[in-house]
Structures are given as structure tokens and as C-alpha cells.
Amino acid sequence: MSDPVLVVDDLRVAFPNRDGGWVEVVRGVSFTLGKERLGIVGESGSGKSQTGRAILGLTAPEGRVTAKRLAFNGIDLLNCPPKQRRELRGGRIAMVLQDPKFSLNPVMTIGDQIVEALRAHTKLSKADAKKQALAALDQVQIDNPERVYKLYPHEVSGGMGQRAMIAMMLIANPDLLIADEPTSALDVTVQLQVLAILDALVLQRGMGLIFVSHDLRLVSTFCDRILVMYAGRVVEELSAGGLAHAKHPYTLGLLNCLPQLGANRHPLPTLDRQPEWAL
Numbered sequence: 001m002s003d004p005v006l007v008v009d010d011l012r013v014a015f016p017n018r019d020g021g022w023v024e025v026v027r028g029v030s031f032t033l034g035k036e037r038l039g040i041v042g043e044s045g046s047g048k049s050q051t052g053r054a055i056l057g058l059t060a061p062e063g064r065v066t067a068k069r070l071a072f073n074g075i076d077l078l079n080c081p082p083k084q085r086r087e088l089r090g091g092r093i094a095m096v097l098q099d100p101k102f103s104l105n106p107v108m109t110i111g112d113q114i115v116e117a118l119r120a121h122t123k124l125s126k127a128d129a130k131k132q133a134l135a136a137l138d139q140v141q142i143d144n145p146e147r148v149y150k151l152y153p154h155e156v157s158g159g160m161g162q163r164a165m166i167a168m169m170l171i172a173n174p175d176l177l178i179a180d181e182p183t184s185a186l187d188v189t190v191q192l193q194v195l196a197i198l199d200a201l202v203l204q205r206g207m208g209l210i211f212v213s214h215d216l217r218l219v220s221t222f223c224d225r226i227l228v229m230y231a232g233r234v235v236e237e238l239s240a241g242g243l244a245h246a247k248h249p250y251t252l253g254l255l256n257c258l259p260q261l262g263a264n265r266h267p268l269p270t271l272d273r274q275p276e277w278a279l
């Protein structure tokens with residue numbers, strides 16, 4: 001592996017509960033990431049998004065984030081000045097969220113938003129920024145960048161919005177992209193297109209990618225490594241080709257629930273969660 005882009009050691013995220021105590025929703029997650037594609041899978045509520053948000057510094061203000069080490073290219077994220085953290089976010093670390101409709105600004109055109117994102121992190125003139133924004137839209141395979149540049153988010157399809165979002169995140173040339181279920185709101189063909197775009201960009205630019213998803217099969221075809229999360233912990237780490245070597249009963253349960261061609265699946269398998277998995 002190349003020099004680590006990101007080191008996460010014993011990351012914990014907790015929120016206050018009603019009794020004045022704390023509930024840990026991320027409970028000691030550790031991994032390192034080079035210029036590679038890391039998938040994080042796990043069921044709803046397992047702490048995937050909270051892990052991504054903690055890395056970006058976007059945990060809700062009432063939350064508490066601790067770690068033995070949380071470092072990006074050697075920068076200690078938990079102890080660096082807030083200004084430096086803000087500059088990193090959207091600059092060298094970017095995040096694509098699940099639903100572009102909630103992540104894009106509804107009252108600004110797509111083009112203006114990309115230009116704004118770019119000018120927040122560079123000193124380009126307006127004209128140069130526009131040129132780069134159009135190039136970025138072209139790079140995510142939007143056919144008519146000039147036209148889409150002038151559209152508002154509600155005027156574009158989900159897939160196009162998602163690609164515009166990716167263009168906006170990538171324009172600052174991040175070293176690390178966190179994509180939180182970037183394709184789950186899209187139909188399968190558009191999903192594959194968006195994945196292919198992300199894949200090409202990771203290769204061309206040599207950035208690190210954390211790809212969060214529910215979909216174990218999708219993640220295993222697309223990522224180099226997979227972390228399986230359950231109840232705030234990483235219960236298993238697999239290489240992409242290594243699904244067959246999965247050992248944790250939760251991962252095995254997930255695999256068993258995948259549809260199989262030609263198999264007689266009556267009744268449909270369900271996941272039998274054991275209380276000890278959450279310990």
C-alpha cells in the first residue's frame with residue numbers, strides 16, 4: 001500500500017441520551033487508507049455515515065468524537081485549528097452524500113455552485129472558474145455541460161444531480177473522497193455509470209476513496225477492500241475477492257440473503273441477529 005492518506009485508530013462517536021449519559025454509535029473503528037477504494041458496508045444504523053462525518057468534522061454539535069489517532073496526510077484532524085479543518089473539508093477531503101437534492105443548494109444554478117466551490121479553495125478568476133466548472137461537468141459525462149451549467153437542481157434528473165455533485169466535490173482535486181451511498185437513489189444502469197466515473201477518477205488522480213453502501217455485492221465488485229460494520233464496530237475486514245473467506249456470522253448472513261440465480265428460495269432467508277455480535 002502507498003503512504004496512508006488516512007489513519008483512523010479507535011474512532012468513537014457518542015451522542016447524549018435522555019438520562020444524561022452517552023450512547024456510542026461508532027465504537028472503536030480503526031483502519032488505514034492509501035490511494036485505494038475502501039468499501040464500508042453494514043445495515044442501517046451501524047455507524048457508517050457517522051464514521052464518514054467524523055472524518056470530515058461534520059458530526060452534529062452535540063456529538064462527541066474521540067480517537068487515539070485520526071490523521072489525514074499526517075495532519076492530526078482532531079487537534080488541528082478549526083480553520084485548517086474547514087479548508088481541508090471540500091478541498092482536500094470531499095464527501096458525496098446520498099441524495100443530491102438535499103446536498104445541492106436549491107436556489108443556485110448547478111454551474112454557480114461548482115464555481116463557488118472552486119473559488120472557495122482557489123484564487124481563480126470568475127471566467128477561469130467557469131471554464132473549469134464546464135470541464136468538470138464534461139468529465140462526469142454530462143453531455144451538454146453549457147446547458148446543465150444554467151439549470152437549477154430541481155430541473156435535473158437524480159443521476160445528473162448526482163454527477164453534478166461529484167463534479168463539484170472533485171473540482172478542488174481532493175486526495176480523499178468519501179462517497180456515502182452515492183448511488184442508492186439511482187436506478188441500476190445509472191448506478192453503474194456513476195460508479196464507472198468514480199472508478200476512473202480514482203485511477204487517474206490516485207485519490208483515496210471511501211465508498212459507503214448497504215450493498216455488499218456492489219461494494220465487492222468495485223472496491224479493493226471492504227469493512228463490514230455492525231452496531232458501531234468493524235466486525236470483519238475483507239479483500240474484494242475475499243467474500244468467499246468471510247467468517248463473521250453477520251457477513252455470512254448478509255451473503256446468504258443475496259438472491260441467487262436458479263436457487264429455490266422459499267421461504268426467503270432472513271438475517272438472524274445474535275445479541276453477542278453487538279458486544
Ligand SMILES: Nc1ncnc2c1ncn2[C@@H]1O[C@H](COP(=O)(O)OP(=O)(O)OP(=O)(O)O)[C@@H](O)[C@H]1O
Binds near residue numbers: 044063
Ligand atoms: N445527532 C444524533 N443524535 C443521536 N443519535 C444520532 C445522531 N446522528 C446519528 N445518530 C445515531 O447514530 C447511529 C448511527 O447512524 P449512522 O447514520 O452512522 O448509520 P448508517 O450506518 O449510516 O445507517 P444508514 O445505512 O441508514 O445510512 C444511529 O443509531 C443514529 O440514530
Ligand SMILES: [Mg+2]
Binds near residue numbers: 048049050180
Ligand atoms: Mg448512512
